[in-house]
């Protein structure tokens with residue numbers, strides 16, 4: 001693949017569990033093209049969140065390199081990884097992770113505020129996710145689907161290179177989940193943002209160019225037998 005925007009090179013990650021070693025990722029190789037939408041499937045506990053956290057610089061591998069825009073995150077200090085993450089990564093979580101003491105608009109503006117940038121994109125994004133009239137509300141008065149739309153706006157506000165979505169529809173019913181996937185695909189397409197999404201939604205293959213599965217510490221093409 002010429003000029004991947006992100007890559008894992010022979011990445012391993014293990015944890016200790018009850019005195020024995022659990023190898024969650026075993027020399028995983030992955031290249032992600034700029035602008036690609038990639039879905040990642042796998043049973044619970046197969047290491048999907050671990051992989052996303054490595055790509056996002058939240059976690060560090062035991063071995064191997066994690067490249068995002070040619071920066072090796074594995075080689076950065078925690079402080080530098082945090083600064084890199086703020087600029088170049090957007091995260092979306094299953095349970096939204098909005099800050100309850102900030103308004104909807106303040107939540108979306110937070111990534112821009114941390115970077116010392118103008119806050120105008122926050123209002124434009126709230127408009128795009130259909131919540132322009134809820135900017136002054138606090139997250140707890142919004143429905144789950146609305147909260148996740150706020151989280152999408154926040155993930156994209158600073159125009160990251162890479163958006164990492166960890167089961168973003170896992171806490172929504174089918175209809176609202178579908179609306180969130182529609183929006184995520186539309187926004188990343190419009191911004192040209194690369195997306196890696198972990199989801200159990202079968203609709204995802206309609207949104208992503210590539211589907212990979214994680215099993216026994218390795219990545220394989222396609223959705224596997226369960227698909």
Ligand SMILES: Nc1ncnc2c1ncn2[C@@H]1O[C@H](COP(=O)(O)OP(=O)(O)O)[C@@H](O)[C@H]1O
Pocket residue numbers: 015016022024042043044045046047048049050051
């Ligand atoms: N910080 C951690 N400490 C110990 N074990 C962990 C840690 N993070 C993940 N694990 C273990 O690694 C495995 C994969 O976890 P995870 O990546 O969360 O899987 P998934 O997201 O696919 O459900 C699980 O067995 C989990 O218990």
Ligand SMILES: [Mg+2]
Pocket residue numbers: 048049050166
């Ligand atoms: Mg997970």
